[in-house]
Amino acid sequence: MSLPLPLVEVSGTPGECGVAYGAAARSSIAANTANYLERFAATGLDRPAVRRAGSRFRAASRQHAPRVADMLDGVAEGAGVPVDEIYALNARTELLYGSSSSSSSECTSIGVLDSRSASGHTLLAQNWDWHPAQRPYTLLLATRDEQGSTVLTLTEAGMLAKAGFNDAGLGVCVNMLTSDRDGRPGGVPYHVLLRMVLEQRVLGSALRVACSTPRSASINLLLGQAFSAGVPGEAIDLEVSPVDVGLLHPVDGVITHANHFEALSTARDTLRDFGGSSLFRSARARRLLGSGPLAEKDLQAVLADHGGHPQSICRHDVDALSEEDRSESLYAVIIDLDERRMSIAAGPPCHADTYREVRLTGLFA
Known part of the structure; x- marks a missing residue:
């Protein structure tokens, strides 16, 4: 299997998975943590402040997501990184953008119902746009817990989730949002919520978790599940702020989303203070x-689109106003929920000669 980034496979209880993940990616997790400590410091958060924030997020995670907290505690143990720094790492969105004073944005996501796909499968896709310095610390994490549930996700070293799917055919793509309600205390980190969603077996349960779990940051979740026994799949988009949830349903079999609110009106979208490419x-x-059947090559073409270049769907790192504002499409991901398969290309995707695939059936041999 040739992939454009490392693959870490771990099995056991959440704690055992965390320890094994931490040990397997020890050097990357330590380097990624050090990298984010520098980024936090640039925003005025010194190491003691970061650890205090991490302790608060650990308490919230322990209260609302104990299995995820067990895994994160294990990551810290296996990697030899202070546990509060691991939680701060998983709360990087809250710590970097909690003041809602940044125009930074990331990601364009797509959902396609089986009724629109050429294969008859339910598909999710996205570009992950983020600072280019994060590329060396990106990996694929595959976990199989003691109950046999399997999750595969793209993530940053030391984190537990980003875009991904599980063996029940449930998947998620993600976009950052910012609102005037961000920064409320007591919520679980953005990336902990993503992991909680990926550990659900049915779409309704994933929606319940996303809506009912306290949050400190806004987040967009494009969720889908491939249903079986002749029942069509489903997709739905959740715009989640710390105080409310907005909903978008497929139109003509597709949903797309970027980094601004399209449905939720009870929180002020702070991206509108800055503008930017998300608005188109x-x-x-x-x-x-378009309007016809969609093959994966059609999704690849959209992810490689240069309309509005360089701040396009296929984002290029050429026009940032500062070092902190640099952004690039680091990876492009297409998920076939029926086949339990992720196809991934190193970005920007316009440069990708091919997408490499990983299937759940090929893991944990």
């Missing part, structure tokens, strides 16, 4: 998807 990327992706 989602609508452009919808137009590019």
